[in-house]
Amino acid sequence: MSDYDVVVIGGGSTGTAVARDCQIRGLKTLLLERDDIASGTVGTCAGMISSGLKYMNEPEIVDMCSSEVVHLKRIARHIIMKNPILTPMLEMSDLSSGGNFAEEYSKRAAEREVPPVMFLTPEDSLKIEPMLNPDIIASLYFEEYFIDPFRLCLLQAIDAKRRGADIRTYCEVTNIIVQDGRVTGVEFFDRLTGRLESVSTRIVVNATGPWAEKVAALAGMPLELRLNKGAHVILDRRVVNVGVIAKAVDGRMIYLFPHENTVVLGTTALDTWEDPDSVRASHDEIEYLLKSMEWVVPSIREARVVRAMEGIRPLVADWKIPEGDVTRGYRIMDHAGDGGEGMISFTGGKLVMCRHMAESVTDIICEKLGVERECRTHLEPLPGNEDDVDVLALASEYGMSAHVVERMRARRGTEVRAVLELTRDRPNWKTKICTCEPVIEAEIRYSIRHEFPQTVDDLRRRLRIGTGPCQGTFCTYKAAAILAEELGLTGQQYLHEVLSYLAERWKGKRPPMRGGQLPLEEMAQGMYACVANLDHTGPPRERQPWEEV
Structure with a gap:
């Protein structure tokens, strides 16, 4: 008896969609993500769920994209705008x-x-x-139409979790076990606990985007991107x-x-x-x-x-043609013919196709496992999409700015009230922690308690903290303090969070650094290096490849 029917590797738009579809169809599912949900390629897109007309030479893709827009509007309208x-x-x-x-x-x-x-x-x-x-x-x-790609991935993962799936972030797959031509299990390193773990499974889905070649190689399977x-x-x-x-x-x-x-x-x-x-x-x-x-x-x-x-x-690995002529569709690679029965990988695809990709691969999984259940991911709403939200009424009831409530609604739909309820006993939690977006303290605490973030960078993906014009200059230390209190971090761990998030922001700030951005960065350096003295007193931390000495 296997621990799981399906292990999905990768917590992007496709991986979380696969986990949700498998769990809805009654398959015992585990999702493993090396970092955080939506921390890979999907987090660097513009969020457009395109009608596909850029690819008019592939009419089947245009039709698919157009239909998928309709489905996403049905299940996730609260995080979609036109x-x-x-x-x-x-x-x-x-x-x-x-x-x-x-x-x-x-x-x-x-x-x-x-x-x-x-x-x-x-x-x-x-x-x-x-x-x-x-x-x-x-x-x-x-x-x-445009969608919040971070919230889409997170809500798909949360919905799968609420239905019984196990969602494990910061778990890096180190080995895919193949015995007698069949996948039987997965070994992974939990980066939070420092433990090596293993589970048995009947199916492994490799939904790791540009890392798919490396993951396939863990099972000894060929794959080209x-x-x-x-x-x-x-x-x-x-x-x-x-x-x-x-x-x-x-x-x-x-x-x-x-x-x-x-x-x-x-x-x-x-x-x-x-x-x-x-x-x-x-x-x-x-x-x-x-x-x-x-x-x-x-x-x-x-x-x-x-x-x-x-x-x-x-x-998809189409060569000797211009990149613009390469299909933007996707392919599902069943590795049974390579001696890896039960191992399935994706190549290609786009954000708008993620649900369709998940449906296609889950159909294959169900056929392999002898399960007869129809896909319902195009019908079942994602969390927060159960009803309309009266922003003005909520703003009046809780004494909040309508702008703050509307920004919150655009992230979490009907769950806004649960966040605002926290301010009844703690009115000071109405304070704006990130003024650029804006994000209040109550929403940060709600996210930490219900959306399994482990770092300030995880909070950025859930709430857009630090993504506005100041790029985290004024909210990093405040958000890190709230995270430390909620997760029980030590003082050194708090400082590590501050430095790690500032380093992550530096990755994107350094390449275009010019003009009016220079004095702002000087101010940020002055706050954290001169006033806080973190460049000398901060905890030991491994530098990232993009950090300059």
């Missing part, structure tokens, strides 16, 4: 390609509850977004209030999307052989994006670049 998008045109040649896009997009607009594509005059375009280049000759207007890196630049303000898609210097399409209190500019696409754990955005990638967007949003360099992030796409 963004208007403009594609400004500066040359007559842009109009022909725009016409093809408009026709295909409009075919599927009704099912996604968005209007068909509209061609706008320069005057109408500038009324919608005054920051556009006044020399544009026209623009395309359409709408796309075409790794492709992409950079995003985060600006300190809403440079635009609608999305803007434009041609880059090389003719590729890039975008500038409003994102919470900032904007996200992306993305590059470069084949890479770098280590996914230490990849960083380069100066050239940052300038490529800024120069390209500057043609249609001339004021973009007036904003402060607060961060750059780099992620790696685990593309």
Whole structure:
């Protein structure tokens, strides 16, 4: 008798979706994640659950993406928002390609509850977004949906956990046991306890994105990926209030999307052989994006670049073609033919496909295990999506700013009331710990108690702490103090949390460091190194690859 029916390796969008689907279908499931939920590639995307029309040469992918948007809206509408998008045109040649896009997009607009594509005059375009280049000759207007990728992954994991799955973060798989041509178990190192553990299982699902080759190798299984890196630049303000898609210097399409209190500019696409754990955005990638967007949003360099992030796409291994021609679909690799019955790996895929990928692999798992249960992940709501939330009524009832309550609602839906209830006995917990976002003390404590974060960086993924214009300068020490109190950390462990989170923020701040960001960083260094003296009195800590001595 195995400990588990399924062990899922990887806590990103696909891994958490697989764990949820397997558990809903009655399979005893364990999810193992080396770091935190959504700490890998999915955390470096812009969050667009695209209709797939960038891939018009693969109509089956367009249809899949369009349908998946509908499903995600049904199960996770509280963490989804719809963004208007403009594609400004500066040359007559842009109009022909725009016409093809408009026709295909409009075919599927009704099912996604968005209007068909509209061609706008320069005057109408500038009324919608005054920051556009006044020399544009026209623009395309359409709408796309965006989701909070961190909350999606977390809610899928929490839903699986509430249904009986075991979710283990900070557990690194060190060996996949194969006996007589069949996977029988997994060995892993618990980084929190320092213990080596092992479990038996009938199925192992490798959903580790760009790390999939390494994980497959633990079982002696062959797997090949075409790794492709992409950079995003985060600006300190809403440079635009609608999305803007434009041609880059090389003719590729890039975008500038409003994102919470900032904007996200992306993305590059470069084949890479770098280590996914230490990849960083380069100066050239940052300038490529800024120069390209500057043609249609001339004021973009007036904003402060607060961060750059780099992620790696685990593309299907199609070679000797341009990266833009590689399918953005996915493949499921059943390793039975390689002598690894029960081992299944993913290659390729996108955020919007995660539920579909999970359904497909769980169908295969059920067939292997003789289980006859239909998928219900497109019907069952994720936690917090059970009902509408009256933000104004809650703000009035609890004496809170409507802005604070709305930001909380956008993260957790109907669970907002449970957070606000904590402030009845502790009104001081209404205090804003992160003023950029904003995040109050009660929500931090609620997250620690119910969403299994282990570090301040985990809290960032759950609550957006430290992701605004100050990049953690003013909230790190406060959030770390709350975490230390809730988890019973020592003084040295508290200081370790502060230093570790500042180092994590440095990873994204260092590559674009320039202009107005320099004095802010000097202030942060002054607070933590000069006043707090942490550069000399802090606890011993292993430096990360991106930290400069």
